[in-house]
Amino acid sequence: MNATSRDFEAYLQARQADFVAELAEFLSIPSVSAAPEHFGDVERAAAWVAERLKKAGLEHAEVLHAGRYPMVYADWLKVPGAPTVLIYGHFDVQPADPVEAWTRPPFAPTVVGGRIYARGASDDKGNMFAPILALEALLRTRGRLPVNVKLLFEGQEEILSPDLPVFVAEHRERLACDMAFSADGWQWSETEGDLRMGLRGICALEITVHGPKADLHSGVHGGAVANPIHALAALMAGLRDADGRVAVPDFYREVRALSEEERRLIAAVPFDEAKYRVQVGVEELAGETGFTPRERIGARPTLEINGISGGYVGAGVKTVLPSTASAKITCRLVPDQDPAVIAARVRDHLVKQAPRGVRVEVEILPNAGHPYLIPMDHPANRAARDVLVELYGREPYYTRSGGSIPILDLFRRELGVYTVVFGFGLPDENFHGPDEFLRLSSFRLGQLAYGLLIDRIAEISASA
Amino acid sequence: MNATSRDFEAYLQARQADFVAELAEFLSIPSVSAAPEHFGDVERAAAWVAERLKKAGLEHAEVLHAGRYPMVYADWLKVPGAPTVLIYGHFDVQPADPVEAWTRPPFAPTVVGGRIYARGASDDKGNMFAPILALEALLRTRGRLPVNVKLLFEGQEEILSPDLPVFVAEHRERLACDMAFSADGWQWSETEGDLRMGLRGICALEITVHGPKADLHSGVHGGAVANPIHALAALMAGLRDADGRVAVPDFYREVRALSEEERRLIAAVPFDEAKYRVQVGVEELAGETGFTPRERIGARPTLEINGISGGYVGAGVKTVLPSTASAKITCRLVPDQDPAVIAARVRDHLVKQAPRGVRVEVEILPNAGHPYLIPMDHPANRAARDVLVELYGREPYYTRSGGSIPILDLFRRELGVYTVVFGFGLPDENFHGPDEFLRLSSFRLGQLAYGLLIDRIAEISASA
Numbered sequence: 001m002n003a004t005s006r007d008f009e010a011y012l013q014a015r016q017a018d019f020v021a022e023l024a025e026f027l028s029i030p031s032v033s034a035a036p037e038h039f040g041d042v043e044r045a046a047a048w049v050a051e052r053l054k055k056a057g058l059e060h061a062e063v064l065h066a067g068r069y070p071m072v073y074a075d076w077l078k079v080p081g082a083p084t085v086l087i088y089g090h091f092d093v094q095p096a097d098p099v100e101a102w103t104r105p106p107f108a109p110t111v112v113g114g115r116i117y118a119r120g121a122s123d124d125k126g127n128m129f130a131p132i133l134a135l136e137a138l139l140r141t142r143g144r145l146p147v148n149v150k151l152l153f154e155g156q157e158e159i160l161s162p163d164l165p166v167f168v169a170e171h172r173e174r175l176a177c178d179m180a181f182s183a184d185g186w187q188w189s190e191t192e193g194d195l196r197m198g199l200r201g202i203c204a205l206e207i208t209v210h211g212p213k214a215d216l217h218s219g220v221h222g223g224a225v226a227n228p229i230h231a232l233a234a235l236m237a238g239l240r241d242a243d244g245r246v247a248v249p250d251f252y253r254e255v256r257a258l259s260e261e262e263r264r265l266i267a268a269v270p271f272d273e274a275k276y277r278v279q280v281g282v283e284e285l286a287g288e289t290g291f292t293p294r295e296r297i298g299a300r301p302t303l304e305i306n307g308i309s310g311g312y313v314g315a316g317v318k319t320v321l322p323s324t325a326s327a328k329i330t331c332r333l334v335p336d337q338d339p340a341v342i343a344a345r346v347r348d349h350l351v352k353q354a355p356r357g358v359r360v361e362v363e364i365l366p367n368a369g370h371p372y373l374i375p376m377d378h379p380a381n382r383a384a385r386d387v388l389v390e391l392y393g394r395e396p397y398y399t400r401s402g403g404s405i406p407i408l409d410l411f412r413r414e415l416g417v418y419t420v421v422f423g424f425g426l427p428d429e430n431f432h433g434p435d436e437f438l439r440l441s442s443f444r445l446g447q448l449a450y451g452l453l454i455d456r457i458a459e460i461s462a463s464a
Numbered sequence: 465m466n467a468t469s470r471d472f473e474a475y476l477q478a479r480q481a482d483f484v485a486e487l488a489e490f491l492s493i494p495s496v497s498a499a500p501e502h503f504g505d506v507e508r509a510a511a512w513v514a515e516r517l518k519k520a521g522l523e524h525a526e527v528l529h530a531g532r533y534p535m536v537y538a539d540w541l542k543v544p545g546a547p548t549v550l551i552y553g554h555f556d557v558q559p560a561d562p563v564e565a566w567t568r569p570p571f572a573p574t575v576v577g578g579r580i581y582a583r584g585a586s587d588d589k590g591n592m593f594a595p596i597l598a599l600e601a602l603l604r605t606r607g608r609l610p611v612n613v614k615l616l617f618e619g620q621e622e623i624l625s626p627d628l629p630v631f632v633a634e635h636r637e638r639l640a641c642d643m644a645f646s647a648d649g650w651q652w653s654e655t656e657g658d659l660r661m662g663l664r665g666i667c668a669l670e671i672t673v674h675g676p677k678a679d680l681h682s683g684v685h686g687g688a689v690a691n692p693i694h695a696l697a698a699l700m701a702g703l704r705d706a707d708g709r710v711a712v713p714d715f716y717r718e719v720r721a722l723s724e725e726e727r728r729l730i731a732a733v734p735f736d737e738a739k740y741r742v743q744v745g746v747e748e749l750a751g752e753t754g755f756t757p758r759e760r761i762g763a764r765p766t767l768e769i770n771g772i773s774g775g776y777v778g779a780g781v782k783t784v785l786p787s788t789a790s791a792k793i794t795c796r797l798v799p800d801q802d803p804a805v806i807a808a809r810v811r812d813h814l815v816k817q818a819p820r821g822v823r824v825e826v827e828i829l830p831n832a833g834h835p836y837l838i839p840m841d842h843p844a845n846r847a848a849r850d851v852l853v854e855l856y857g858r859e860p861y862y863t864r865s866g867g868s869i870p871i872l873d874l875f876r877r878e879l880g881v882y883t884v885v886f887g888f889g890l891p892d893e894n895f896h897g898p899d900e901f902l903r904l905s906s907f908r909l910g911q912l913a914y915g916l917l918i919d920r921i922a923e924i925s926a927s928a
Contacts, residue, residue, distance in 0.1 A: 034780035095782060101678070159780050200683060204781050213745025214565070217896040218768040219664060219796055219867035223760035224740075226750035229769040229791075230704060237701035240694060276688075281677025286690035286821035296687035304682040305693040306784050311771035312792065316498035316623050317668050317831045318559055319794055319868075320770050320896060327693075328776065330783055332683055357750030367781045403683035404783075432681040432784065 005455045008137040012447050019133055019447075020116065020440060022052070024109040026091075026125050027118035033069060033092035033159045042155045045091040046070035049153050052129075056136035058151065064171075067163025069156040073174065076135070077148045083461045084148040085454070086175060088407060088419065089128025089183035090157035093120035094432045101434035115437040123431035124184045126438035127423040128153055130446030131183050138451055146458035150177055154407070157184065160202060160367030161406045168407075168414045179380035180411050181453065183446070185401075185423030190441065193388030193396030195381065196421040197265075198298065201333035201371035202404040203343035203364070207235070207350055208326040209310075210359040218321040226357030228325040229310040235350055235360070236327060239303055244288040246303045246331075248349045254336045258299055266294050269397045279428070298400030302332045303346070330367075332402060339368035369406025374418045379464075383456045384420045387449055424449060469919045472601040476911050483597055483911075484580065484904060486516070488573040490555075490589050491582035497533060497556035497623045506619045509555040510534035513617050516593075520600035522615065528635075531627025533620040537638065540599070541612045547925045548612040549918070550641040552871060552883065553592025553648055554621035557584035558896045565898035579901040587895035588648045590902035591887040592617055594910030595647050602915055610922035614641055618871070621648065624666060624831030625870045632871075632878045643844035644875050645917065647910070649865075649887030654905065657852030657860030659845065660885040661729075662762065665797035665835035666868040667807035667828070671699070671814055672790040673774075674823040682785040690821030692789040693774040699814055699824070700791055703767055708752040710767045710795075712813045718800045722763055730758050733861045743892065762864030766796045767810070794831075796866060803832035833870025838882045843928075847920045848884045851913055888913060 012019075031045035032038040046063045053061040053074040061074035072091070077084070096106035096119045104110045109118035116126070131151070138145055152175060154164060168175060188194035211228035212221070241247045258266075271294050277285065287296040296302070310325025312318035331342055347362040354360035374381055376398070388396040401421075408419045424446035430436040476483075495509035496502040510527045517525040517538040525538035536555070541548070560570035560583045568574045573582035580590070595615070602609055616639060618628060632639060652658035675692035676685070705711045722730075735758050741749065751760040760766070774789025776782035795806055811826040818824035838845055840862070852860040865885075872883045888910035894900040 034778070034782060036779065095776075095778065097776075097778070098679075202683070202783075211746060214894070215562075215897045216744060217867060218766075218770055218794060219666070220865065220891070221744065221761065222768045222796055222866060223751045223764060223766040224749050224757040225744055225746055227768055229772050230700065233697045233700035233769065233772070236694065236697035280680060280685060280689055282675060282689055282821055283823075284821050285688050286819075287687045293688040297685065300687060302687040304686045304691055304783075304785055305697065305775065306682055306782060307775035307777040307786075308693050308697070308789065309773050309777040311769065312559070312561075313771040313773040313790070314498065314559065314561070315500060317792065317794065317829060318498060318770060318896075319666075319768075321768055322771075325772065326777070328781065330682060330781065332686055355750075357746055357748050359747070365781060401684065402686060403681065427684070430678075432782075433679050 005452060008141040008451050009448060011137040011141050012133065012444070016444060020111065023116065023126055023129055023443065026129065027109040027120055028107055030107040031092050031155065032095050033156050034095050039068065042092055043070050046072050046155055049091050052132060053151065056132050057139040058135060066154070066156065066167030069163060071155065071167060072153040073151065075150040076145055078144065079146065079148055082147045083178040083457060084150060084176070085457055086150045086152060086177040086180040087131045087183060088152050088180060090124050090154045091128065092155045092158050094123070094158050098434065103435050114440050116440060117435060117437040119436050121436050121438035122186070122425035122429035123436065124157070126443050127425050127446060128183045130424060130443060131450040133447045134450035134454070137447070138454060145454060147454060147461070150175065160204065160369060160404070162366040164407060165410055168410055172414060175415055177415060177417055180417050180419035181380065181422045182405060182408065182419050183423050184405055185421035186425040186427055188397050189426065191392060192394065193392045195385055195388065195396040195398050196401050197376070197398050198373040198400035199371065199405050199408060200402055201337060201339055201409065202330055202367065202369045203333065203339035204330045204367040205343055205346055206326065206328050206363045206365055207232070208324055208361045210324050210361065211357070212321065212323055215323050216321040218319045221321050225321060226355065227321050228358055229322060231355045231358040232308070232310060232325040232327060234355055235353055236305055236308070238353060244286065246301065248346050250345055251301070251342065255301060256335050258295065262299065263295065265398050266299060266400065267292070269294060269399050297402035299334055301334050301337060303329060305329055332404065333371045335371045335373055337371060339370060343368070369404045370409035372408040374420065378418050379460055380418060380420045383453060383460055384422050386456050387452045390452060391445065391449060422449070422453065469916060472605040472915050473912060475601040475605050476597065476908070480908060484575065487580065487590055487593055487907065490593065491573040491584055492571055494571045495556050495619065496559050497620050498559050503532065506556055507534050510536050510619055513555050516596060517615065520596050521603040522599060530618070530620065530631030533627060535619065535631060536617040537615065539614040540609055542608065543610065543612050546611045547642040547921060548614060548640070549921060550614045550616060550639060550644040551595045552616050552644060552646045554588045554618045555592065556619045556622050558587070558622050562898065567899050578904050580904060581899060581901040583900050585900050585902035586650070586889035586893035587900065588621070590907050591889050591910060592647045594888060594907060595914040597911045598914035598918070601911070602918060609918060611918060611925070614639065624668065624833060624868070626830040628871060629874055632874055636878055639879055641879060641881055644881050644883035645844065645886045646869060646872065646883050647887050648869055649885035650889040650891055652861050653890065655856060656858065657856045659849055659852065659860040659862050660865050661840070661862050662837040662864040663835070663869050663872060664765070664866055665801060665803055665873065666794055666831065666833045666870070667797065667803035668794045668831040669807055669810055670790065670792050670827045670829055671696070672788055672825045674788050674825065675821070676785065676787055679787050680785040682783045685785050689785060690819065691785050692822055693786060695819045695822040696774060696789040696791060698819055699817055700769055700772070702817060708750065710765065712810050714809055715765070715806065719765060720799050722759065726763065727759065729862055730763060730864065731756070733758060733863050761866040763798055765798050765801060767793060769793055796868065797835045799835045799837055801835060803834060807832070833868045834873035836872040838884065842882050843924055844882060844884045847917060847924055848886050850920050851916045854916060855909065855913060886917065
């Protein structure tokens with residue numbers, strides 16, 4: 001890489017304390033997209049991002065809307081003929097509940113031991129702020145960028161971006177680019193890079209089992225009237241077979257078989273099962289037989305019940321035979337599963353299996369994302385790989401993640417570009433759980449990485 | 465029956481408006497025994513009952529305690545040689561949740577269309593108030609009672625009377641009697657009496673399935689780590705077989721087979737299945753094959769899941785693989801099942817069936833009651849039957865109820881007496897559900913019935 005490419009680094013190093021203070025301010029906004037009572041906070045977070053983009057020297061910063069959720073766009077487009085790079089991230093966060101499980105308040109950020117603790121620190125506010133600061137450093141140091149840049153940050157990623165497809169389709173011209181990078185991701189460890197080749201898709205359903213028209217006394221009526229909780233338990237238990245496979249007809253029909261080469265690449269990624277068991281706190285792992293844990297997480301589809309409820313669960317005993325019971329389900333999908341098709345198969349199966357005496361209602365939720373795989377030799381992938389080699393002094397691992405980032409497939413379909421996942425959090429940072437945090441060292445590394453990436457894209461483009 | 469036996473009726477008729485106002489005051493106390501935040505209200509209800517007993521002319525009215533819950537005792541013991549009758553009821557009530565399902569506020573009683581609406585109106589405040597008013601009428605009309613009377617009202621029936629066995633054992637002398645009547649029950653219809661021969665016993669358990677030590681992201685970890693909701697669903701689904709039988713080893717071992725005579729008596733009780741389906745709001749009934757709905761409810765044991773919870777059940781989607789999931793279970797028991805034995809069998813079975821990758825914890829809850837059957841020709845039963853024939857002009861039905869009143873078996877074991885269930889609510893009054901109510905006509909009938917009952921016991925005793 002070019003010997004002068006780190007000229008912007010001093011700018012970043014001199015301002016880390018200010019940047020951390022700004023990040024803390026950003027994290028103190030409880031922008032929980034799943035909770036209607038926080039819609040105003042999601043808007044506040046959007047306004048904060050737009051202001052910060054202007055301050056960084058980016059142009060046309062603007063808050064737009066996709067459905068009821070805000071989006072923030074900005075750009076810097078002053079190098080005719082050079083490639084245009086789209087950088088993506090999100091400023092909404094997961095709910096903080098159970099709040100009582102947090103050691104520190106989720107929306108009053110605390111810096112302890114080189115880490116900043118808050119909901120959204122790692123997923124994704126810290127990660128999405130890094131490229132903004134990188135661009136500011138390049139602009140302030142050199143007065144210009146070597147390529148054209150567009151930035152798009154969304155406020156509905158944690159509810160799986162229901163209104164984004166229409167938004168991207170409507171703004172296809174404004175978002176047009178040659179490649180994209182997502183700041184929503186993480187590296188392997190403090191010393192090892194991770195180039196994510198694939199992410200799973202997702203579909204979501206909610207099932208409600210309806211029994212008697214009102215809650216009944218379980219003594220007076222138990223034995224004559226079907227209990228919706230029993231019916232729901234039977235339906236849920238029937239969703240997996242004894243081998244841990246999803247027991248929905250044709251669930252696996254379109255799943256690509258793993259090639260030997262793919263299995264080899266996955267096996268090359270280090271995985272300490274004993275350490276992982278301690279990390280998550282279980283005595284043994286579980287899942288589909290015939291596949292390794294990494295294959296099961298990254299390259300095989302799953303069906304998980306995310307929540308279940310019915311009847312009385314307060315203190316003491318209430319002898320109720322409830323009127324309804326319900327559950328929320330998400331499936332993680334791999335190529336070439338289509339979320340709408342799989343959701344419909346799960347729904348149809350559940351309705352068909354409805355036990356006697358109850359009525360089963362299944363709603364397919366709007367939250368959906370297609371599975372994603374980027375070609376190994378894609379130019380954006382190469383630029384990212386070169387930066388990771390520069391930063392870590394070794395090849396990154398080539399991995400597949402079990403999570404879902406619907407926008408990756410969306411950009412490919414609507415904008416015709418591949419997106420490289422390029423974030424600098426680490427996997428132990430409790431995203432989606434209590435005590436989420438981000439290492440300040442990762443925050444700094446992300447800023448440097450995006451500066452190097454912009455230069456590397458310009459170099460690869462010039463030499464092409 | 466004696467021609468002068470209704471001399472007290474005019475006293476009751478003249479005061480119904482006052483009695484209803486008093487009942488409304490009693491119902492406005494939210495004496496929910498299951499909720500620690502209402503412990504003070506349970507005490508307030510006890511104090512109200514003790515005061516009302518004194519006002520009725522009963523003696524030695526006193527608030528005692530069984531564990532942390534209040535009891536109220538009073539008596540009138542001035543007829544040496546005459547039988548002593550114990551009258552029982554309870555002033556605690558079920559929780560009112562879901563409160564949003566109520567048409568009227570549960571603790572602000574409303575009189576509409578000859579009914580009083582409030583939590584506890586039928587179960588059991590209205591029913592337990594009736595004998596107090598009957599005794600007052602007898603005492604004010606005649607200055608004396610023809611038999612000795614003791615009254616015992618408890619504040620923990622709705623949590624299945626955990627501390628009552630010790631209390632009754634400790635107060636065996638004070639509670640000594642020849643027969644007992646429970647004002648916690650109901651009649652068949654506005655025109656038909658119901659003599660309850662048997663009630664089911666009960667045991668209660670809570671199961672918690674422990675998975676990872678904290679909630680995990682279901683995309684990042686789903687496929688490798690067992691999901692406690694799936695494990696719980698499988699365990700709960702496995703508790704019943706395809707014939708609706710409880711699939712716990714030896715669950716039915718001590719169950720008495722139904723005789724042809726018992727099946728005939730049960731079949732003689734009218735049961736309009738179509739009407740019942742409309743009443744509870746289901747399209748078809750369900751339960752153990754080989755038995756009629758009435759047999760399944762009254763004479764066969766059941767296992768019902770009363771509540772289930774786990775993961776995220778708020779608005780929207782949260783892709784969580786939760787740390788725990790739990791359920792509450794009660795079994796209804798018939799002669800000769802022992803609640804402690806059955807609870808232990810259910811617990812042991814669940815623990816043994818624990819799926820891979822999770823830990824199953826089962827707690828046997830203190831709430832327990834033995835099943836109960838009164839002999840057909842018992843004198844207390846005969847007195848009650850005669851009053852019901854007098855009131856309704858026809859034989860009552862001889863039924864078995866699916867509910868549990870632990871005190872019935874307790875009185876038999878500790879006091880050596882049988883207890884007749886003698887309450888005047890009706891089965892459609894939404895006890896344990898939203899919009900509970902009591903017909904004011906039933907309230908009046910209960911007052912008259914208890915007055916007639918006291919006289920009839922004296923007559924049967926004198927002629928013996």
